[in-house]
Amino acid sequence: MQLNLRQRLKVAWNVIRNKYSEAGYDFVKWFSPSNIFASRTGNILATNETIFAAITRLSNAMASLPLKLYRDFTPVNNRISDMIANSPNxxxxxxxxxxxLEVMRDTFGNGYALKMYDGNYQVESLLLLDPSRVEPVIEDNTYELWYEVQGKNGHYYVHNMDMIHVKHIAVTGQTIVYNSVGYKGISPIDVLRNTVDYDWKVRTFSLDQMDSAIRASFILKMNTTLSKEKKTEILNNFKEFYQANGGVIIQEAGTEINPIERSIIDTKVFDVEKITRSRVATVFNMPVHMLGEIEGTSYSSMEQLYLEFVQGTLLPIVRQYEQEFNRKLLTEQERLRGLTFKFNVNALLRGDIKTRGEFYFKGIRSGWFTPNEVRAYEELPPLDGGEKLYMSKDLAPIDDPTRTGKEVNAKNEPKTDAGSG
Structure with missing residues (x-):
């Protein structure tokens, strides 16, 4: 059961009155400029290039997908579709x-956008909220989901129908604030905490080794025991001669000079990077090759490379966004009329020219593409006559396969003279 506006305000007031003497639906003070990533989680995002690369890949992919409002496969242009497709706020x-929104989901585990209404209670914009200031809660009497937001002057409560919420897999245990089981996503950064700490310690140790490593380049061996003053004199003479002669050294009798060979970077650091890359890809449900790991992967085309990413990674995310927008930006009557938001993931699966050409060729000859539809996919203008569907004449209807056979037999019969018996 969905509450109408009056019921939402009434329940919100009852919830707020129990905790605060002065509160209300005053959201103006929430949106002062601030860095939504100024936290421990955000610091990791800014200092770990593997996690940064994974979140950048996911967020850019989602933002690049065309998002439109459809009705029976036909794009619909209205106020709400223009808002979501061009300027949500x-x-x-x-x-x-x-x-x-996707960066917040992948960083904090949750992304929130508040629906803002005009004077006619029509959605006019979607404003992003700081995820660290939002907590899902359940109202005791109605069991409706609300969101407790930490405002500048207190706490505010927003009904779930007034909040766009996308998340990673939800918490399955008892939470601190009320009982919000299944409504708050787990932060991937928290899941990767041990991996990030281990990676950071190895990198720090390697850098410390480089900074504190011995800077000598040669071992100078003498056959006799020398006093401290004599050692200093010989060492200074060695340095001066080396600098004055462009790096050329003369090895005298009784003296042995051996260069010191050392590795600048421990090769184990690269093994740690592979482990980190693999774990980050696993947590974000991404193919490891999308993070730069090409060893052990083989793809014959770009289409195959992106197919795994689209099917295994993007489709669940896309479905969550679509259902959230459909449920909270469209009315029940609009959904019953066939209106639905849809991301076009085909943009990532177009393949190379050869693959697309064969796909379009089969589509047109089989009657499930019109030439103008193909031209639209290739961003070309339509042509007169290109809106028609075509079928190959060598195909027979599936419900009458004998008709073509009779026509072929009649066509292949030998011709005879009119006077022959």
Whole structure:
């Protein structure tokens, strides 16, 4: 059961009144400029290039997918579709909005956008919220999901139908605030905490080794025991002669000079990088080759390379966004009329020219593509007559396979003269 606006306000007031004497639906003070990633989680995002690369890949992929409102496979242009496809709020384009929302989901485990209404209670914008200030809660009497937001002057409560919420897999245990089981996503950064700490310690140890490593380049061996003053004199003479002669050294009798061979970077650091890359890819449900690991992978085309990424990684994320937008930006009557938001993932699966050409050729000859539809996919203008479907004449209807056989037999019969008996 979905609550209407009056019921939402009434329940919200009852919840707030139990905890605060002065509160309300005043959201103006929430949106002062601030760095939403100014936290421990954000610091890891800014200092670990593997996690940064994974989140960048996911957020850019989601933001690059065309998002439109459809009705029976036909794009619909109205106020809500224009808002979501062009400018979800006065400060952002659709690309920036989706990308930032996905970055928050992949960093904090949850991404929130508040629905803002005009005077006619029509959605006019979607404003992003700091995930660290939002907590899902369940109202005791109605069991409706609400979101407790830490505002500047207190806590505010927003009904779930007024909040766009995308998340990673949800917490399955008892949470601190009420009982929000299944409503708050787990942060991938927290899952990777041990991996990140181990990677950081190995890198720090390697850098410390480089900084504190012995800077000598040669071992100078003498056959006799020398006093401290004599050693200093010989060492200074060695340095001066080496510098004055462009690096050329004369080895005298009784003296042995051996260069010191050392590795600048421990090869184990690269093994740690592979482990980190593999674990980050696993947590974000990505193919490891999408993070730069090409060893052991073989793909015959770009289409195959992206197929695994789209099917295994993007489709569940895309489905979550679509259902969230459909449920909270469309009314029940609009959904019953066939309206639905849809991301076009085919943009990532177009393949190379040869593969696309064969795909389009089969589609047109088999009657499930019109030439103008193919031209639209290739961003070419339509042509007159290109809106028709075509079928190959060598194909027979599936419900009458004998008709073509009769026509072929009649066509192949030998011709006879009119007067022959």
């Amino acid at each position: 006065p400060n952002m384009t659709s690309f920036e909005f989706i990308r930032t």
